Amino acid sequence: MKKIIIASTSTLHNGNYLDYLFPTLKKHFEGVKNLLFIPYARPSGLTHTEYTQKVSEAFTSLNINVKGIHEFENPIEAIEKAEAIFTGGGNTFVLVNELYRNNILNTLEKVVKSGTPYLGTSAGSNICGLTVGTTNDMPVVYPPSFRALGLVSFNINPHYLDPDTNSKHMGETRETRIKEFHFYNPQPVLGLREGSWLEVSGNSIKLKGDLTARLFKQNENPIEIETETELGNLK
Amino acid sequence: MKKIIIASTSTLHNGNYLDYLFPTLKKHFEGVKNLLFIPYARPSGLTHTEYTQKVSEAFTSLNINVKGIHEFENPIEAIEKAEAIFTGGGNTFVLVNELYRNNILNTLEKVVKSGTPYLGTSAGSNICGLTVGTTNDMPVVYPPSFRALGLVSFNINPHYLDPDTNSKHMGETRETRIKEFHFYNPQPVLGLREGSWLEVSGNSIKLKGDLTARLFKQNENPIEIETETELGNLK
Numbered sequence: 001m002k003k004i005i006i007a008s009t010s011t012l013h014n015g016n017y018l019d020y021l022f023p024t025l026k027k028h029f030e031g032v033k034n035l036l037f038i039p040y041a042r043p044s045g046l047t048h049t050e051y052t053q054k055v056s057e058a059f060t061s062l063n064i065n066v067k068g069i070h071e072f073e074n075p076i077e078a079i080e081k082a083e084a085i086f087t088g089g090g091n092t093f094v095l096v097n098e099l100y101r102n103n104i105l106n107t108l109e110k111v112v113k114s115g116t117p118y119l120g121t122s123a124g125s126n127i128c129g130l131t132v133g134t135t136n137d138m139p140v141v142y143p144p145s146f147r148a149l150g151l152v153s154f155n156i157n158p159h160y161l162d163p164d165t166n167s168k169h170m171g172e173t174r175e176t177r178i179k180e181f182h183f184y185n186p187q188p189v190l191g192l193r194e195g196s197w198l199e200v201s202g203n204s205i206k207l208k209g210d211l212t213a214r215l216f217k218q219n220e221n222p223i224e225i226e227t228e229t230e231l232g233n234l235k
Numbered sequence: 236m237k238k239i240i241i242a243s244t245s246t247l248h249n250g251n252y253l254d255y256l257f258p259t260l261k262k263h264f265e266g267v268k269n270l271l272f273i274p275y276a277r278p279s280g281l282t283h284t285e286y287t288q289k290v291s292e293a294f295t296s297l298n299i300n301v302k303g304i305h306e307f308e309n310p311i312e313a314i315e316k317a318e319a320i321f322t323g324g325g326n327t328f329v330l331v332n333e334l335y336r337n338n339i340l341n342t343l344e345k346v347v348k349s350g351t352p353y354l355g356t357s358a359g360s361n362i363c364g365l366t367v368g369t370t371n372d373m374p375v376v377y378p379p380s381f382r383a384l385g386l387v388s389f390n391i392n393p394h395y396l397d398p399d400t401n402s403k404h405m406g407e408t409r410e411t412r413i414k415e416f417h418f419y420n421p422q423p424v425l426g427l428r429e430g431s432w433l434e435v436s437g438n439s440i441k442l443k444g445d446l447t448a449r450l451f452k453q454n455e456n457p458i459e460i461e462t463e464t465e466l467g468n469l470k
Contacts, residue, residue, distance in 0.1 A: 009406075012405070013404075043415075044414060045415055090415075091415050133373070133374050133375055133376075133377075134373060134375075135373070135374065138369060138412040138413070138415065139328075139374060140368055140369075140415050140418070141368075142368075142380065159404065159405065161404060161406065169248075169394065169429065170394065172278075172372070178373070180278075180325075181375040183280040184329070194405055
């Protein structure tokens with residue numbers, strides 16, 4: 001049975017790394033002693049070792065031991081044997097490129113769909129959708145494909161940001177960008193605001209956190225989704 | 236001799252389409268009767284016809300006749316025979332994808348390097364750099380490559396936006412994103428603020444407009460570049 005947390009961000013403004021999620025993660029990772037961390041997205045260019053160290057310190061309070069996938073000789077085997085998996089944020093293109101380069105995308109999809117508890121934040125949440133075509137990140141590397149894990153039957157837009165009506169900046173708003181996505185892609189896009197996450201439990205997908213989320217469907221006006229809404233049928 | 240305008244944006248806040256550039260364009264397109272427009276970037280999903288119509292209206296005041304590349308049976312021949320060329324803004328991934336699909340990237344590079352006057356705004360400016368790896372756009376389609384025209388020996392980041400120190404949003408700043416780019420790519424990146432443009436004349440590349448631009452080099456701290464600075468040696 002699928003057991004997945006898809007979080008918009010790892011860190012809230014004025015908060016510490018992952019702290020707003022700890023009550024949820026305590027239950028999500030109940031009984032887990034060892035967590036496999038995927039540091040491939042390298043936020044601000046952090047090395048895999050530096051990033052894993054940061055995550056390891058955060059999980060001390062849950063008494064969970066963290067090991068980075070780069071520490072294993074065989075990353076496919078590491079995923080197959082993992083008790084639980086966390087993919088951290090950073091650059092989605094770098095992350096996806098490394099998943100393909102190490103040939104682990106399919107294995108990751110298989111084990112998470114089979115029940116290995118998974119946590120994604122930001123880029124690690126982007127890859128839970130059908131494609132990474134709704135990432136906010138800069139395309140700093142060219143991955144072999146934009147296809148992602150498809151753990152949910154729609155796309156995720158993390159760090160969703162409402163249009164700033166006071167802005168004089170003429171770059172596209174997030175809403176305009178997602179509208180452009182729907183000229184070329186049929187799947188719904190869920191804009192997850194910071195502090196929101198999805199809790200996937202078997203066939204159930206529930207919006208969690210205090211905020212509403214913004215749901216974009218092709219050829220429809222976007223709507224606000226209340227927290228605790230069941231999204232298991234969204235596709 | 237190269238004759239190119241690379242503009243951050245088509246439209247300033249409270250301005251009309253292209254109007255702040257008209258004094259420059261009047262000189263840039265002096266003697267030009269017919270302009271070839273490349274509408275492939277489709278901002279907000281505008282059709283090629285709608286987008287070309289908008290551009291055509293704007294160029295009436297310069298007495299220049301505008302025809303969209305989609306109106307020609309043979310787009311390669313249209314580029315080869317063009318008196319002058321304008322590529323408009325929109326989604327950079329969509330634009331690049333269409334340039335490859337129509338097999339015109341190399342021809343476009345050749346004629347502009349040979350002297351056909353060119354104007355790019357936003358996405359149309361992004362493609363003037365070595366790659367489109369520093370676009371701000373959402374990857375709504377998967378192009379065959381991120382390689383671009385290389386009309387200048389660096390990358391462009393249009394609509395450059397300074398970090399908002401009051402923001403509580405935890406998504407990456409533009410500066411962080413460009414720093415990540417430099418972990419994987421060696422070329423300099425020029426952040427062009429709205430209202431700035433580059434004027435390329437032969438081997439000379441000059442920053443124009445009232446504002447400074449932000450120059451990012453690999454392994455160096457970013458610096459501000461004054462208007463009228465010569466950037467012909469930047470690579």
